[in-house]
Amino acid sequence: MSLTVGIIGLPLSGKTTLFNALTRAGAQISGYPTSTVQANRAVVQVPDERLDRLAEIFHPRKVVPTTVEFVDVAGLGQATEHERREGLSAEFIGHIRNADALAVVLRCFDNPQAPHPGGSVNPLRDLDDLMAELAITDLATVDKRIETTARKAKSGDKKFAEELEFLKRLRDHINEGRPASELTFNSLDEVILRELFLLTIKPRLYVANVGEDTLAAAAALLADTPDAPTPAAGSELAQVAALRERAQADGAELVAVSARLEAELGELPAADAAEYLSALGLPTLGADLVIQVGYTTLNLISFLTAGEDEVRAWTVTRGSKAPTAAGKIHTDFEKGFIRAEVISYDDLIAAGGSMKTAREHGHVRLEGKDYIVRDGDIIEFRFNVSK
Ligand SMILES: Nc1nc2c(ncn2[C@@H]2O[C@H](COP(=O)(O)OP(=O)(O)OP(=O)(O)O)[C@@H](O)[C@H]2O)c(=O)[nH]1
Ligand SMILES: [Mg+2]
Structure with a gap:
């Protein structure tokens, strides 16, 4: 089973920086948009402290965690006139079409060295722009399929007439600005849906990329701890709170990261990074949460095997x-x-x-x-x- 999470977001939202934090892969970043042309790919281990405890008990020869693959692509949301009509380029879509879930990086941090392409920081607006672009691409896919199915339906075959009816319902649904994931469908429709590889049907995980000074407060806010701070109006934290409301409405998970800080921490020896984290009052790196939550967003669970030979986590669907x-x-x-x-x-x-x-x-x-x-x-x- 190859499990892949595609990282998408506007240019300069911190996708590649997050990718580096996730993978410690050292992929290239820059302060200019479209710095990522080719996709970066890496397989990362799913952190699981249960494995560490089991290793202390069983003293195995090896410990094997499960893995998730991340794909980092170029920034979305700045569609050319052509793309606005036709949807995203085939090359771009190719990178995320096979992803099992999408991690949507939403910029909450301010950084004058890397100005936001939209002129201001506004993650809710960015999320709408991104979803609109995915929807346009899905519409183009559905329209193409409607054309071929309509031709086949002319033969009078009832199967194609039914398929056509479903496809039109699907098109109307996406046209209303609703993601395909919210559509109700029967098992026959599901076969068609699977063939279409729509982007708005993929489970989504929202990643709020906050500045380093906001990370601890954002993590506390999202964890709902008793001492969680109340966001001041207009603050970066207020953006995170707004995203949380939106994520709840969308049925998506939300994780806060500070990509740049975490990418830097990833270069330190593990013990030093851990010390830094606890000084910030953080139990885990946001990047590790992205991996863990990415995993549960895919509806996956781990079972474990433990013995003298190995302690290992295995992946199965819930x-x-x-x-x-x-x-x-x-x-x-x-x-x-x-x-x-x-x-x-x-x-x-x-x-x-x-x-x-x-x-x-x-x-x-x-x-x-x-x-x-x-x-x-x-x-x-x-x-x-x-x-
Ligand atoms: N202050 C601050 N800057 C960040 C953070 N994350 C990313 N940046 C900066 O934002 C700029 C863009 O980061 P990238 O990771 O290249 O962004 P991207 O989304 O991959 O950009 P494209 O590939 O062009 O779409 C870089 O200068 C980063 O250092 C953050 O958490 N805080
Ligand atoms: Mg990039």
Whole structure:
């Protein structure tokens, strides 16, 4: 399973800087727009402190986290006249068409050295511009498909007439400025939708890129901590609060980062970076949250395996059953699945990290083929290869 998050945003919103913070890849940035022409791609590990705790318990030879791929593309929102009519260029779309989710970078920071292309900082306006551009591109895709389907429907085949009806409903929906993700559809429509690779149907994660001075307050605001500050009118924090309201309405996650600070921290030894973070009063880097939330936005969970050989996190879609999870490790595990021995990570930690104690407390369960795997399950599969 290749899981990809596309990073999109206006020029100079800090996409490449965020990409660098995420990946420590050192991709090129600049104070001029369109500095990113080719896409930057990198696979990053999903931080998971459960793996570190399990490693302390099991002393494995290796620890293997799960991964997500990030793709950083050129800035959107400054469409040429041609693009406004036709949607985004094929080359650009090619980079994000296959993304499983989009991280939308919204500029909240002020930086006179890199002036905002819109003349002022206004993340809600930027978000509207970006969504409009994605919608225009989707409309062009749907229109093209309507043309070919209309031709086929002339043969009198009912299947194509139905498809045409759905496509027109889809076009009207997008035309109203609503993302395709909000459309209701049946399983037949879903097949068509999957073929269209629409951009506004992808799950979105909003990333508020704030200045370094605002990061701690923004993180507290979004975490809803009791001591979260009240944003002053017109402040950078007020922009974050407005984005939060919008994200809630859109059903999207919102994370605050300070891309430049975090990219710089990424170059420090881990211990120094951690010290700096706690001095700021931050539990984790915003960039790490982007990875984690990106992962959950994709509707993914991790189950874990732990032993002397390795401690490892595996990815499955939420709702997967035990044999599917077993198949992630080896197809033989799925084919010959007998049962799964499961303990939740929390139960193991509550038992002081002792499998023996956990067993005595009845926390180690035997589960069959209909068991739905949960995030943080530590699983040992029983299987029969000759089955
Ligand atoms: N003050 C401040 N400046 C930032 C921050 N993030 C990015 N910048 C600056 O903004 C400028 C643009 O950053 P990039 O990461 O290249 O922006 P981009 O979105 O990739 O730009 P394009 O690739 O041109 O679309 C650079 O000068 C960065 O140093 C931030 O959190 N705070
Ligand atoms: Mg860039």
